[in-house]
Amino acid sequence: MKTIVLRNLSKFSYAMKESLRTLRTNIQFCGDDVKVIMFTSSVPNEGKSTVTVNLARSLSESGKSVLVIDTDMRKSVLMGRLKAKANEDKQVSGLSHYLSGQKGLPEIVYLTQMPKFCMVFAGPTVPNPTEILDKKYFEDLIAFGRKNFDYVLIDCAPIGAAIDAAVVAKHCDGAVLVMAQGSSDRRMVLDAKKQLEVAGIKILGAVLNKVRAEKGYYGRYYGSHYGKYYGKYYGNQYGEQ
Numbered sequence: 001m002k003t004i005v006l007r008n009l010s011k012f013s014y015a016m017k018e019s020l021r022t023l024r025t026n027i028q029f030c031g032d033d034v035k036v037i038m039f040t041s042s043v044p045n046e047g048k049s050t051v052t053v054n055l056a057r058s059l060s061e062s063g064k065s066v067l068v069i070d071t072d073m074r075k076s077v078l079m080g081r082l083k084a085k086a087n088e089d090k091q092v093s094g095l096s097h098y099l100s101g102q103k104g105l106p107e108i109v110y111l112t113q114m115p116k117f118c119m120v121f122a123g124p125t126v127p128n129p130t131e132i133l134d135k136k137y138f139e140d141l142i143a144f145g146r147k148n149f150d151y152v153l154i155d156c157a158p159i160g161a162a163i164d165a166a167v168v169a170k171h172c173d174g175a176v177l178v179m180a181q182g183s184s185d186r187r188m189v190l191d192a193k194k195q196l197e198v199a200g201i202k203i204l205g206a207v208l209n210k211v212r213a214e215k216g217y218y219g220r221y222y223g224s225h226y227g228k229y230y231g232k233y234y235g236n237q238y239g240e241q
C-alpha cells in the first residue's frame with residue numbers, strides 16, 4: 001500500500017481529547033453493523049472535516065482500523081490543511097481520479113503514519129461530483145472499506161449546499177450531523193435532518209462543535225490549537241427530536 005505523511009496534525013487539548021473519546025465511545029456503542037458513517041452539516045464551515053479526521057485519529061489510537069474518504073470534490077481542503085506528502089508519488093491521487101476511471105483503488109488509498117489509519121483524498125476539483133459519486137466505482141470503494149477496515153468515515157459536503165451528501169448517504173450505515181455553535185439556526189438544522197431522513201439514512205447523533213469553553217474552566221488548555229473551543233457529542237438526542 002502507498003504511504004503518506006500528514007505533516008500538520010493539530011495537538012489535542014484535554015477538552016478536545018475528552019470530547020473525541022466520548023464521540024468515539026458513542027459511535028462504538030451504535031453496534032457492529034454501523035461501520036460506514038458520513039459526516040455532514042447544514043451549512044459550510046461547521047467542522048465536518050476536522051471532526052472526521054480527528055475521530056479517525058482517536059479510533060486509530062484505540063486500535064481500530066479506519067479509512068477516511070474525503071468526498072468533498074467541490075472544495076477539498078484536507079490535503080493542503082494536513083500538509084499531506086506522499087512518499088512514492090509526486091502528485092497525490094484522489095477520489096476524483098478514481099471515480100473518473102483514471103486511477104485504480106490501490107492507487108488512491110494511502111496509509112498514514114498512524115497505525116491502521118488510511119486516507120482517500122478528494123483529488124482535483126471536478127465539474128460533476130454528484131454524477132461521478134453515483135457510479136459503481138464509489139460502491140466498490142465502500143465495499144473495499146467495509147471488508148478491510150473497522151470503520152469508514154466519510155467527510156461530505158454540507159447537505160444543504162449540494163445533493164452529493166444525499167448520494168453518499170445511500171452507501172452509509174449512519175450519519176452524524178456536525179453543528180457549529182452559533183453558525184446554523186434551528187430551521188437550518190431541522191432542514192438538514194429532514195434531508196437526511198428523506199435520503200433514508202439513520203441519524204446516529206450530532207456533534208456540537210466550536211463550543212466556547214467557559215473562561216477559567218478549561219483555562220490551562222487555552223494555549224493549544226483547540227484552546228478556546230471544544231467539540232461536544234450528543235448521543236442520539238438529536239435523532240430522536
Ligand SMILES: Nc1ncnc2c1ncn2[C@@H]1O[C@H](COP(=O)(O)OP(=O)(O)OP(=O)(O)O)[C@@H](O)[C@H]1O
Pocket residue numbers: 041043044045046047048049050051072075077156157158209210211225226229230231
Ligand atoms: N473545534 C474546533 N475548534 C477550533 N477551530 C475549529 C474547530 N473545528 C473546526 N475548526 C476550524 O473551523 C474551520 C472549518 O473547519 P472544517 O474545514 O473542518 O469545516 P467543514 O465543515 O469541513 O467545512 P466545509 O463545509 O468547507 O467543508 C477550520 O479553519 C478549522 O480549523
Ligand SMILES: [Mg+2]
Pocket residue numbers: 048049050072155156
Ligand atoms: Mg470540509
